[in-house]
Amino acid sequence: MTLDFLYREFSLLLSVKFYYLLLSLLLLPATSFGQYVFEGQVDPGDWNGQAYLSEIEDYRKLNGVFNEQLIQRVSLDSLGIFRFKGNKLSDKNKLYRIHVDRCASYEQDLNHFTGNCEHSKAMIIIANNRDTITLPQRFDNEIFCEAISTNEATLALLKVDSIMEAMKYEFVGLRSQTAIDNLLDDWTARLHEFGKDQDPLVGLYIYAGLTDRSTIFYDHYVKRLQQTPFYAELATRLEAAYGESEIAKQYIREHQVESNLITQESSTDRSTEYLIAGLVLFLIGCGFYYLKIRHASIKITLTPQEEKVFQLIQENKTNKEIASELFISHSTVKSHVNNIYRKLGVTSRDEIKSLKIK
Structure with missing residues (x-):
């Protein structure tokens, strides 16, 4: 067996394999x-x-x-x-x-x-x-x-469409906002439950439908965003599966912006609530301080005779008893009492009794 013979046999074998390969590719x-x-x-x-x-x-x-x-x-x-x-x-x-x-x-x-x-x-x-x-x-x-x-994902999109269509029919006749919110909670939960196990693009399709600003779905989405893990999880899933695609980057940017805005609005609302609560507490404090001042020792300029009348009022003396004790007329006592009311800013004998003058 010569080398030339072996070379021809080997070349023939290669040719046969090549034709088989070509034929299999064509088929x-x-x-x-x-x-x-x-x-x-x-x-x-x-x-x-x-x-x-x-x-x-x-x-x-x-x-x-x-x-x-x-x-x-x-x-x-x-x-x-x-x-x-x-x-x-x-x-x-x-x-x-x-x-x-x-x-x-x-x-x-x-x-x-x-x-x-x-x-x-x-x-x-x-x-x-x-x-x-x-x-x-x-x-x-x-x-x-x-x-x-x-592609199973296309069939999943049809399922999403059928859920959305059924949801719209259930809104017919609803007037109460509470009933509408409850219905939206129920149906969006169904969509989220279905979408979480599908291709992330199916979840993106659900998100696009529920965040259409021309529908009632958007306001509900905003109200529930912080309590709904579906959208944050969708961002993670999209980044893992389609991180280089523009459509995934678009969602991640948009979701981050909306999350930040809602967080800021929530913080602003809380700040306003804190401000109002602080103002209420301040006013209450002012009220207590005013009452405390009113009931504390105060420095008021009364005449010696008015001071005597003041002390006798605090001893529960009547005008007649005061007139008798100070050897003045009943009308003079009434004049002193009116002056004391005006100077102390009170309107009754009981208020006078709660004050002390120094």
């Missing part, structure tokens, strides 16, 4: 290369012939159409079926929006300038570059109401 499913596929169906007669995929980098722009977030646009086929596919999404989960609208192309820039589009239908999904998501059309041409997804 691998598309998802092994990280290809996403998002597809669905709508009524082509209702929508403008295109569907849009946007990446949500600002969770305050979940509900709206924003051109700067748009990453892919596809046309509907004759049956209204659309399909987004490729391999350029993140390998980590992110929030995306799929939407269709009724705006003609020349109207879109004008209608979407502020992000508002009255004639659109959208669904928020959580996905990555390996996911497959199907959005089937339901009865009466309803769309974006359910999903078949390889």
Whole structure:
């Protein structure tokens, strides 16, 4: 067996292995290369012939159409079926929006300038570059109401939507603020309980819904923030899972600012309470001091005759008895008593009895 023969055999073996490797790569499913596929169906007669995929980098722009977030646009086929596919999404989960609208192309820039589009239908999904998501059309041409997804987080978002929808229905007919607060406590606790075990982006979706300033949920969120650990824990979970993403940094900043503001407001409220309490105590102290002064020894300028009348009043003498003892008229006694009242600032004989003059 020559070296040349061994070399040819080895080369042949390498060639066979190479072809087997190439064939196995060709037969691998598309998802092994990280290809996403998002597809669905709508009524082509209702929508403008295109569907849009946007990446949500600002969770305050979940509900709206924003051109700067748009990453892919596809046309509907004759049956209204659309399909987004490729391999350029993140390998980590992110929030995306799929939407269709009724705006003609020349109207879109004008209608979407502020992000508002009255004639659109959208669904928020959580996905990555390996996911497959199907959005089937339901009865009466309803769309974006359910999903078949390889990503459990998208299914969790649908669960959150159903909880929020059920919560809104329970508010019908409520008038009492106490009843409203109790209902909000109950339902937000359900959302927190559900969201704490899901992908942190699901928790972020819950937070965005409960802190919408245009709803009654926001005031309730502010009142309960310091007693609710869900939001602080969410910041920790987001930082651990998505710390480098802008959307996680956005939440951490916003949560910190709101926590600080509420703490400052609470401190201000306590300071005001302390100030009021201190003022009340000061006034009470002044009152006691005044009474003490009134009942303490005081230096008052009375005439010798008025001092005698003062001493006799303190001995429970009547005006008639004082007149007899001092050998003066009854009217003179009354004049002395009136002068004593005026000088001492009293209005009765009992008050005179409680004072001492030095």
